[in-house]
Amino acid sequence: MLTLYDYSLSGNCYKVRLLLSLLRVPYTRVDVDIKKGESRTDEFLNNVSSNGKVPTIVIPYGYEHLKRKTDESIDSTSSNNYAESRSDNNSKDNGKGTRLSESNAILIYLSLNTPLLPSNPIEHAQVMQWLFWEQYSHEPNIATLRWWISYLDKSEEPEYLDRIVEKQRSGYEALNVMEKHLESRKFFVGNRFTIADVSLYAYTHCGFSIESFPKVKEWLRRVEEQPGHIAMDD
Numbered sequence: 001m002l003t004l005y006d007y008s009l010s011g012n013c014y015k016v017r018l019l020l021s022l023l024r025v026p027y028t029r030v031d032v033d034i035k036k037g038e039s040r041t042d043e044f045l046n047n048v049s050s051n052g053k054v055p056t057i058v059i060p061y062g063y064e065h066l067k068r069k070t071d072e073s074i075d076s077t078s079s080n081n082y083a084e085s086r087s088d089n090n091s092k093d094n095g096k097g098t099r100l101s102e103s104n105a106i107l108i109y110l111s112l113n114t115p116l117l118p119s120n121p122i123e124h125a126q127v128m129q130w131l132f133w134e135q136y137s138h139e140p141n142i143a144t145l146r147w148w149i150s151y152l153d154k155s156e157e158p159e160y161l162d163r164i165v166e167k168q169r170s171g172y173e174a175l176n177v178m179e180k181h182l183e184s185r186k187f188f189v190g191n192r193f194t195i196a197d198v199s200l201y202a203y204t205h206c207g208f209s210i211e212s213f214p215k216v217k218e219w220l221r222r223v224e225e226q227p228g229h230i231a232m233d234d
């Protein structure tokens, strides 16, 4: 079974829990309290993530999470290859399996061979486009500000004031990009639900106020209607 190293307040971790639920993949959840420094212990750095971050999953050697092939499938013949996993020293977990970090990389791994990752080359690349955009233009602003204000209480600290204003500006810029894209679409890629939506949903639904982004608001509801959807605190 897969193991997920997780932190309940993290949107990056929620992306993974949400996708596992949508795909109905069983897993073992290990809570890591990052506020208490549990992701920075020697044990965690040596055995789970050398970068000291969650989410990280451990994929048991020989694991095949989804055998089903659909019309949407892409060829992933080496994705679960036992020999390949064993030969990758950087991703070993003391003989337990292959470690995989970075929320969006985990989403890609889990959604291979499912309709949530299109096989059409253009749509596939467009999903990647939104995943990279999420990590560069969305999450660093919306998620970071949420963390500073709601969990680290930085809003009154003078050295944070300019940085907060800048994160707010860039975060709203990202929401504007989403609003414009959704003016003529139901979902981010190919007019159907994909991991681009899963990834973007995670921090959009709990970050900034979206009152002045009606298309984003409607899209959030559509994501919430997907069978298997779970809330962040489920």
Ligand SMILES: N[C@@H](CCC(=O)N[C@@H](CS)C(=O)NCC(=O)O)C(=O)O
Residues within 6 Å of the ligand: 007, 010, 011, 012, 013, 034, 039, 040, 052, 053, 054, 055, 101, 102, 103, 104, 135
């Ligand atoms: N780009 C990474 C970001 C991972 C990340 O920053 N994780 C945070 C929680 S959201 C963390 O583990 N922080 C603990 C630490 O830095 O000590 C991803 O998408 O997974």
